Structure formats: C-alpha cells, structure tokens
Amino acid sequence: MTKSPATAPQPGDVRNGYVFTEQGTWAPAQPPKKKHTVRNVILAIIVLSILAFGGCMAMLVGGANEVSKSIDKNASKQGGDSNPMPITAGKAFEVDGFKYAAGWKVGKDALGDVDVTGLKVTNNRASKDGALVEIKFWKGTEVLALADCTTEQIAPGTTVTLSCTSADAMPKGYDKITINDTF
Secondary structure, three states: OOOOOOOOOOOOOEEOOEEEOOOOOEEEOOOOOOOOHHHHHHHHHHHHHHHHHHHHHHHHHHHHHHHHHHHHHHHHOOOOOOOOEEEOOOOOEEEOOEEEOOOOEEEEOOOOEEEEEOOEEEEOOOOOEOOEEEEEEEEOOEEEEEEEEEOOOEOOOOEEEOEEEOOOEOOOOOOEEEEEEOO
16 A cells, blocks of 8 residues: 655644644644633623622612601601691691691590690692691600691692590690601
8 A cells, every 4th residue: 555645734734733834834733712602691791780789789778868868857847756846726837838727726535635626737738648747745855645646648738637636644734735747
C-alpha cells in the first residue's frame, strides 16, 4: 500500500491541535471561545430582579414615610387625636373642615352616664368624609369621662347629627370639655 503524498499545509489548516499560520509555522490552536449565553441571561435576570426589588422597597419606605408625616401632622393639629381642642357645651366650633353647630347639650342619660345630644356637623371639606370624635370631660389633667361620637360618611355641604355613646358616669365638677378626632 502506498501513501498518498502529503499535501502542503495551507494557512488555517488544523492538525493535531496545531494551526498553520500565514507565516508558515505551526502554532497551538486555541479552542474556540465558549459562549455563556444561558449564564449571562440568568445573571441579567437576577440583577434586574434585585434592582426591581430594591426599587419597590424604596417606594414602599418613601410612601410609609409620607403617610407617617401625614399622620403626625393630623395628630398634632388642633382637635387632632393628640391635641384635644377645648369646646363649650352649646357653642359652635370647627375642627378641620367640620363645622359643629350651636345648640348641643351635655347631661345624664337614664343610667346617669354621659349624654351628648343635638350635636350637628356640616362637612365643609372637599370630599365625602365621616366624623369619628371623642368628647372628653376633664378636671385638671385627668379625664373623668368621655363620649364617642360618630356619623356615617357625609357629602360636602351636608349637615347630620352625630350619634354619641358613653358608658362613663356624668362627672361632677369637671372644668373643661374637649373634642378630638379618633382616627
């Protein structure tokens, strides 16, 4: 058997892990670069997920901070839940866009508990809202009794009578009455 004559190598020919170069020499062939498409796609998804989660958390924290500021602002305003406003039985007063009419009374119900009657409110706010307030009877810094008063949702410009309830005995010798939101 005769061997066929070897053909002369051409640039780019690969034999036994070597490539024939244009300079006429054999150099080790470099393996083709691997593509890491799947790995890169997975890493991109992970990075985007982390960024999306971080963005959502930043929005939640920012929103919670704004809500907290709003609650603190509402709580400290005159008549807010942390700042009871002094009122006088029978006299008109206003708390944050709710105008309470004159002519209301405080007294005892059949059981001797606090009874607030005839307390009417007009919603002068821009939107529908309901009143949820506490009327407290004080002696110095001590709350002697309180009544919870509520309404249904009131359309702007509408007047309704509050429904007030209490399980506290009508105190004798109180020196002031206050009202505050309980939201």
